[in-house]
Amino acid sequence: MAEGFATVNGSLALLAQRGDQTDKAIADHEQRLDALERSRWPLPSIAALVALAGLALSMWQFVS
Template sequence: MTIPPPSDPAAVAVELEKLRGTVETGFATVNGSLALVAQRTDQTDRRIDDHAKRLAALERARWPLPSLAALVGVIGLALGLYQLIQN
């Protein structure tokens, strides 16, 4: 398949201008999509950071629970022994 030679240089220029417009439109669409993806990535990073901070706060708040359970157990044992000794 051979491409016929252009008959009019002005027609070639017009077609090239149309092609240029199409390419510019395509690049603008791609740039818009990339900007949207970058924005969503930033939002996701912020949400992950927020979740990590909240998880760290929950872990810090949770550490006394086993200590409190042990303390309550020891107090219960002491009260039981005290009652046993009193009777």
């Protein structure tokens, strides 16, 4: 009976360790994803820049 409990306790310790490693990996992935989301250019900003560049070019051609 004691040997069975020892085996179960060992298995539970291994599962707990793997759970901790998984939690650390998930936290690392969340940090990396947050950094990527903060550093990317939002699409509306790019569209506004392209529109301003088009307006500036058309005004330059109109004036010339």
